[in-house]
Each structure stands twice: as structure tokens, then as C-alpha cells.
Amino acid sequence: MVDPRRIVIVGTGLAGASAAGALREQGYDGDLLLVGEQRHRPYELPALSKGILLGDTDDPDWVHEESFYAEKNIDLRLGTRVSGVSIGDHTVDVDGKRESWDRLVLATGSTPRRLRLPGHDLDNVLRLRRLDEARALRRELTEGRDVVIIGAGWIGCEVAAAARKHGANVTVVDVLPQPLHRVVGDTVAGVFRSMHEDQGVTFRLDTGIAEYVGENGRATGVRLEDDSVLPADLVLVAVGAYPRTELAQEAGLALSDDGGVQVDATLATSAPDVFAIGDIAAHAHPRFGRRIRVEHWANAKDQGAHVAQNLLGASEPFTASPYFFSDQYDLGMEFRGLTDPFSDELVVRGDLGTREFIAFWVRDGALQAAMNVNMWDDGDTLGALVDKQARVEPAKLVDADLASLMG
Template sequence: MNARVVVVGAGLGGAKTVEALRDGGYDGRLVLLGTETERPYERPPLSKGYLGGSEERDAAFVHPADWYARHDVDLRPGTTVTGIDLRARDVLDASGTRTGFDHLVLATGSEPRRLDVPGADLDGVRYLRTLDDSDRLRASLTPGRHVVVIGGGWIGLEVAAAARTAGCEVTVLVRDPLPLLRVLGPELATMFSDLHRGHGVDLRTRTDVTELVPAGDGTHVGAVALADGTLVEADLVVVGIGAAPRTALAEAAGLHVEDGVVVDRHLRSSHPHVLAVGDIARAEHPLLGTHVRVEHWANALNQPATAAATVLGRDEPYDRLPYFFTDQYDLGMEYVGHVDHGYDEVVVRGDLEARELVAFWLRGGRVLAGMNVNVWDVVDDVQALIRSRAVVSRDRLADPDVPLASLVTAG
């Protein structure tokens, strides 16, 4: 029998894994198992272009519908894997079918954290993770509706922007003093709070939700109750309070799991024939010198090439820097790098008030991460600067007339 690779999780990471294997010359059997009935799609459009109405639904799909058959990939949508038997080297799905593997790639992604307050199960309370979720939410964003977004992370703010653009009245509730505070720090998080307030969002910080209150019919949400006694009117509540990696299968199989499936720089787990990619992979990073798990599109897009290389016996460690992007109103942003144990300062090159800038997070004079806002074609230079580990001149870093590329060599 030919060798067989089984991929569990038919999202972007799973689809790109089978693509990379075929592109890399793998001629064995490929099985791609996914719980959803849709063929693999990308998730960024769900809270960005598709939700906001600027992209068509079909643009979200990774491959055309006939791609899988043409590349001899056994795509099985609507298949829920219930167990992994590492000794027998097979996976069991909910139908009772066992599928053997020579290599197994886990690409099970993450799932939204659920709001745990009374009333959280009322009609009109939404989460955004799947294409169906985005379809339903998009249809609900009609002018004049009162939309309350709980959570001030990327998903919450992107939903808020889409809702305001659609003409909804929007309230965003954030527990921290600023949205995105833990990601960007106070220096840049303020920019996003100003952005949303400037577009008419009622952004409330330092808030705690205690209950979702039903409307008069008793089944649909009508308001959000806060710890200070305030009631916020709501026709629709969108919960965006983070995500958790889907590691239950890996844990039950006895793999090393610690805030994700722990993998080496080649994306191998604690079992040499099991790999992980995307949201669930807590991967050893050669440059950063630590294990990192990143819940963003770029890992699901790029890690599969390393996983395929590993299956094919090639030494190609994954060393890309973490990357993510957002689009909110007229603001477009890209962020690259990793700030783990804090930073000394933030240096801004450009106009913060006009939201046209590149910001850099530094520790010990070295750039850890950079974020370009409405300034384009600089990501490669920012990455090179981070990788160089050069101690840079603060004044030269802040000066738009100094080419970023010159700082890599000059320090």
C-alpha cells in the first residue's frame, strides 16, 4: 500500500498542507478530514472583507471546488475525528471509520472562548469563527440595529467596524483600560480607541459584563448588564473574548500539550510521525529562542510548507516571524515580530495623529516588532531589521528620511 498522510482539520492550514505535499512531490495517498461541510476556506475575510461587504463569498475559499479531486486529495468534509490511536497509527471518526496514516498532521485550529454569564445562550448572541457565522452576522448588520460587541481584540474591533459601516449603532465593551492593550501597549492602543470613537462607536472600557438580559419575548437578547448596574440596549450581541486551541484530540492521544501542541522547529510533536500547524502549534522558533503559538492567518498559510518538507525528509525549519494584519474603516495595518517579555520603548516614524506611521517596539536598543499603519511596502525591511538584532539609533529609526534598510547594516 502507498504511504498515506492524514490531515485533521480542513481549514487554511490543512488545505495548504496537502497542497505543499503535492507541490513537493509527494505521490502517496492524502486524506483531508474536516468537521465543517464547506470545503477549506480562509478566515480573515469572515471579519474583514466578506463581513464588510467588499468581497464575495467565493473569495474566501482556498482552492476551487475541483482542485482536490484533480490533485488526488481525498477531501472528507462533514467528518468529525473523535480519536487518535498512535500505536495503531490511525484516526477514528464519528461514523466509526478508521483511517490509517504514516504521518498525521493536526490542523484543528482554535475555537472562540464562550461567555460565561446568565443569558449567554439567548437568541441573538453570536460568535464569529465559521463561514456560516459570518453569513448570519452579515445578514444581521442592518442600519439602525443596536449591536453590542463584547471584547476589544482584533475580531471584536473588526466586527465593530463592519457594523458601523453597515449603519448599525455600535457599543464595544472592553475590560481593560484600552482595546488591544495587551497586544500593542498604551502607546498604540490609544490610536485604535480614537479610531472607533471617531467613527461613532460607543467604546466603554474597564467594564465587566454580568448578565445578558432577555427582551420582552424572553428568548432573544435585549440588553447587556454591566457590573456598575448599567444596562446597554442590544438587538444583537457579538462575543469576541479570545480563542482557545483545539487540542482535545492531541491531549487524549498523549501528545505533549502546553497551550497548544508543542512541536519542534520542524513542526514535529512529541510523536515523530505527528505534526501540527496553525493555531494549535506551539512551535520552537530558531530566531526567537522560545516556543511560540500564534493565532493568525500567516502561520496557517506558511507553516504547511515546513510540515510538508518534514514529511518528505527535508531539513527546512520554520523560522518566519509572526505576522498579522487588520483593516478597520480607512485604517490598514500590518504587524511583524514578537514582543514576549516586554519592551523598553516604542519609537514612531511618521504621523501618529494622521494614522500614517511605522511603530517599532524596542528592548535594549534592538527592534523586537514593527507595525506599519497606512504605510506600505516596508514589511520586508522591518523583518530584516528584527532579524539583524542590530542596536539602532533611536533618532535615525524615527526619521522617515532614513531608509530602514540602511539601519540593518549601520546599526
Template sequence: MRRDTTVTALRPADHVIVDADGVEHGYDRLLLATGSRPRTLPGFDGPGVHMLRTLDNALVLREKLTEGSRVVIVGSGWIGCEVASAARAHVTMVDPVPLPLRNVLGDRVGSVFRDLHADHGVTLRLGVRARGTRADGRAVLLEDGGELPADVVVVGAGAVPRTELAEAAGLDLAAGGIAVDAALRTSAPDVYAAGDVAAHDHPRHEGRVRVEHWSNAKDQGTHVAGNLLGGHDAYGADPYFFSDQYDLGCEYRGLADPAHDELVLRGDPDSREFLAFWLRDGRVTAALNVNLWDHGDALTALVGTRARVSARQLAEADLNTLTTAGAADRR
């Protein structure tokens, strides 16, 4: 275990990595788990600007989220929404997209989260782009000419995979990360990648899949260990994540394209107790449970088997029956 050691180069042809002191280390097999860093935005490098990636980031931010402080959150994705729900302060959320989480959940489900935050006193400035902080750091400047007073600014604008080492070594890149096959192997012999940085040729999803949730890093890490020790097994787990915001808890399984997949709702979204499914060509690509906790196994099976079902069945039928039919359909 070599702590406080920075790797500066990878030479796949020689099966060697080089550290910052110029020392070479040979390997038989190598795993790149370099993760990602928070995406920075121009104009947001002044005092009072925070990002959330590490435990230390979280501890510092927690001390700033005091009652009465004015907090401006730039970004309405998972980081932005969860920070807003945790803050004990006056919160304003700014994002050029018209709804929170729209890219992941689409318009209808995104509107549930918009209303959730509005009902808890968050001021939503959606459809507006922030262009930076004022020189003294006491306000966020908007492209429409407005200013938002701020004691604390949190930038939640996504993450950037750390691909520099792989790119310099000539490894293939894809989907913003390092291209890996179904077994998480890169284009270089005996080099694997896992976690945020891995653009995975998933055996059940179209195109490259790159997932930035902690569960993916954990599960890919467990799986790739077997391949590093000589296995050749494909990694086939579906993406999974959960989120808790105020009194709303949810779990998401699979990978939908909300702009094109058919959305099927079971229950009433306005009550914030419902299930959401996304269908593509009659098969379930993703499922979301919101404040309903008795259907996890059924949702996992429906997504995992790519069950062929109709929208009406998803909305009305017994879900356990559908999972049995889906498994039989795959066979």
C-alpha cells in the same frame, strides 16, 4: 479525501487514528491541524448573540448589522475592532481592559485605535466587564450594574485551540496548544501540528509561539508539507497580520512584548500615518506600519534579521540602510 468524518482517537504508538464509526486508519506521518473555536463567555448563550469564526457566521452577522440597529460588541481585540468598523449601526464596545488591542500593541498605539473608534461614533465602555445578556436578549448586563440595550450582541473574546484529541493521546501541551519543536513535530513520533493549535519552539523567539492569524496557518501548512515528506527543516517565518478599520490600514510583523519592549515611533500617531517598532536588547522584535505602504520590505528585513539598531536610528535613519547593517550584523 474523507469528508464528514470525525476523528475520535489518536494512538501514536500504533500509528493509527480512529473515526466516529470505530474504523481505524493507519498513517506513516500525521498532521494535526485542528484549529480553534471561539471562546465562549458565561451568560452569553441567549438569543441575538453572535460569534465570528466561519463564513456562515459572517453571512448571518452581515444581515444583522443594519442601519439603526444597536450593536454591543464584547471584546476590543481584532475581531471586536473589525466588526465595529464594518457595522452600519450604533455600536458600543465593552471590555475590561482600558484600551483596544492593548495586549498586542501596548498603551500608546492602543490609544490610536481607541480614538479611531471614538471618532467614528463607537461608544467605548472600557475598563468594564460584561456579565451576560438579559433573559430576553435585548440588553447586555454590566458588572457595575448598568445595562446596554442591544439588538445584536457580538462576542469577540478570543479563541480556544482544539487540543482534545492530542491531549487524550498523551501529546505534550504548552502555551495553550500542542507543543511542537522548531520543525513543527510534536512529542509523538511522526506526528506534526500546524496552525492555531501549534505551540511552536520558534528558532528566533523566546518561549513558545502560538499564533492565531490566517497567514500563520497558511505558511506553516506549506512548510510542514515538506517535513511530512521526509524533510527536517525548522519553520522560521515571523508572525504577520494585517487589519483594515475604517480608513486605517495596518500591517504587523514579528512578536513584541509591549509591556516590556521599548516602543519607537516614526511619524505622528495622531495623524494615523506612522511606523511603530519594538526593541528588546537593542534588536527589533516587531514592527507596525499604519497607513504607510512603502516600507514593507524594510520592516520585514528589520524584524527578520533582528537588526541591532538604536531608537534614534529607527526614528530618523534611512530604513533600507538599517536593514543592510542588520543583515551584516547577523553574519
């Protein structure tokens, strides 16, 4: 493979900026264009639903210092739209100008889903994905306001915790029977539900919404499918996200069944010289033996750092296990691996009641995933066990020294 003279990265989020930084760290001195629509320089997303909403900080964790891009001769173009990709002549259309590339990285991320029901365009029906949205949402979370959150996933639960800290009245609505149900299953989900209820959150579960009720351009309530109406000064819609694959699709790249961009183990797409990373990448993971698409912070950061070597001629598979974390009230947790909580065996080490435990998910004697909750001593060991898909007896996960299970 001939060394590229010019690399273009589309997407100025964590994945794209991590790739650009890693290219310079690995000695690439060719032209490097990092271009995307967001106005702020690249930042990490976790603080948006955590520290910023809680009022602990005004800023996210920036991927690099402001001076980094000029110092490293990275052509960073913010607030700039890429409207097309031509695989055949190796160009992208940037604000109407054709830019050439020898290697192309698509890191276009994802966007929050909408519920296009009556009233969805009212001014105070919000979503959370960008820094400006987080700052605006924090200003709305004040004492005594009625906040309705649609969706009891990680974002919904973290926003609920922040809203309660600020004294808002919080109701969380979801069509599923428990918060975080699809991720952790009934038993562990019950821990999160009871924690939120202890903090004053009301759940309306096993039900959907019919419409947003409003007047004068603002929502005043949310009508549920049972025709009851929840009063609302603010509505947050947190029902997941979809990958932004429009450029990839228009360019003719192969897509996966879940709508992501198909990439092989090395993060290469179906087109020569084109890679995809982060939220859009449906990755043929060597360890799991199937495609997975992960929308978490660590995946974007790690794939960005990893793809640099392959852009420069290597062919190294990306093998990291999914990882994410959450902070809600006085509960902190880390999750490693990939599980089906409804078919894998759940093993608990510690005490669910005190919210100090490690949850393991085991399939056919092999460890698939682990979540440590308010227990921090064994994080590295848990990561190694999950990466190895260690074969363990469930009883030993409960009381044995975890390091001894490495074999």
C-alpha cells in the same frame, strides 16, 4: 526515514489545506486524506471579519479552487468528525471507521471562547469563526440596530468598523483600559480608540459584563458589572479563542502551558511521525528561544506549506516571524514580529495624529516588532529588519533610510 505511503491531515482549514497542497507540489504521490468538520471547502479566515461583513464579497478567499482536490488526488472529506487518534497503531477514527497513516498532521485550529454567564445561550448572542457565522452576522448589521461587542481585540474592532459602515449603533465593552491594549500598548491603542470614537463607536472600558438580559429567547441588553444595562439587538462575543487540542490530549501528546500542542522547531510533536501546525502548535521558535503559539492567518498558511518537506523526510526548522494585518475604516496596517509592549521601547516614525506611521518596538537595542499603519513602501524592509532582529539606534528608526539599517 522511509517515505510515507499514506499521510492523514486532520483539519480542513487554511493550515491543513496548505499542507496538502504543498505535499503535492513537492511531488508526493502517495495517499493523502484531508478530513475535518467544517462543511465548506478550505478557506482563509480574514475576509470573515473584513470583506464579508463589510458587504464587499459573499465569499472568503478559498485556499484552492474547488476542482483542485480531485485533480491532485486529495481525498477531501468535509463535515466529517475524527473522534480519536491512536499513536501506537498509527490510526485515526473517522466517523467510526479506522483509517491508517504513516505520517499524521494535526491542524485542528481553534474555537472562540464563550462567556458562560446568564443568558449566554440566547439566540442573538453570537461568535465569529466560520463562514456561515460571518454571513449570518452581516445580515444582522443594519441601520439603527444596537450592537454590543464584548471584547476590543482585532475581531471586535473589525466588527465594530463593519457595523458602523452599515449604520448600526455600536458599543464595545472590555475589561482592559484600551482597545488592543495587550498587543500594542497604551500609546498605539489610543490611536485606534480615537479612530473608532471619531466614527461613532462608544467604548465601555475597564469593566466586565454580569449577564445577558433577554426575553423570548433573544438578548435585549447586556448588564455590566456596575449594574448599568446596554440595549442590544445583537451581541457579539469576541474575547479570544482556545486551541482545539482534544485529539492531541487524548492521544497522549505533550501539551504546553498555554494549552497548545508542544512541537519542536520542525513542527514535530512528542510522538514519532506526528506533526502539529497552525493555531494549536506551541512551537519552539529558534529565533525567539522559547515556545510561541500564533493564531493568525499567515502562521497557519506558512506552517502548512513548511511542514510538507518535513513530512517527506527533511528536518527544517520553521523560522518565520509572526505576521498579521487589519483593515478598519480607512486605516490599514501590518504587524510583524513579537513584542511585549509594556517592557519594550516604543519608537514612532511618522505621525500618530494623521494615522500614518510606523511603530517599532525595541528591546536591549534589538528590533522586536514593527507595525506600519497607512504606510506601504517599506513592508519588505520591515520584515527583513524584524527577522534579523536588527540592532538599531532608536533615533535612526525615526528618520534614517530604513534599508540602510540592514547593515
